[in-house]
Amino acid sequence: MTQDRKLRVLFLCTGNSCRSQMAEGWTKQLRAREIESYSAGVEKHGLNPLAVKAMAEADVDISSQASSLVEELEVQEFDYVVTLCGHANEHCPFFPGPVKRVHAGFDDPPALAKDAANEEEALVHYRRVRDEIRDFVAAMPGNLDTPA
Numbered sequence: 001m002t003q004d005r006k007l008r009v010l011f012l013c014t015g016n017s018c019r020s021q022m023a024e025g026w027t028k029q030l031r032a033r034e035i036e037s038y039s040a041g042v043e044k045h046g047l048n049p050l051a052v053k054a055m056a057e058a059d060v061d062i063s064s065q066a067s068s069l070v071e072e073l074e075v076q077e078f079d080y081v082v083t084l085c086g087h088a089n090e091h092c093p094f095f096p097g098p099v100k101r102v103h104a105g106f107d108d109p110p111a112l113a114k115d116a117a118n119e120e121e122a123l124v125h126y127r128r129v130r131d132e133i134r135d136f137v138a139a140m141p142g143n144l145d146t147p148a
Contacts (some may be wrong), residue, residue: 006036015045016067019084025062040070054126105136
């Protein structure tokens with residue numbers, strides 16, 4: 001990273017619908033001065049409406065973010081690529097240059113909520129993961145160079 005730009009961090013998840021979107025939103029909210037954040041997926045599933053709702057409850061608006069594939073991003077040079085799920089970690093595309101890959105796995109809210117009786121019951125899972133991701137982002141960038 002040069003002194004004339006912010007640290008560039010890409011959050012990568014399978015479908016870029018929930019966890020990576022939350023991480024991008026939290027980074028924009030908590031670390032915008034030092035980190036330029038992006039999110040993408042190894043697949044494209046669309047923005048999860050319950051992720052949007054859970055983040056809105058924390059006063060973070062991700063409703064204008066879009067589900068993207070890595071190759072669709074304008075920026076292709078990152079300082080860090082943070083994988084947020086095992087599938088993305090296993091299928092992470094190759095990034096040229098001195099990018100550092102970091103795995104920070106979080107539970108998948110849609111999978112946890114699949115048997116929920118109603119939206120409120122489902123949101124419990126989204127809120128927990130949202131808060132875990134917030135804590136991870138709040139500790140950035142220092143935690144990106146610390147082995148898990």
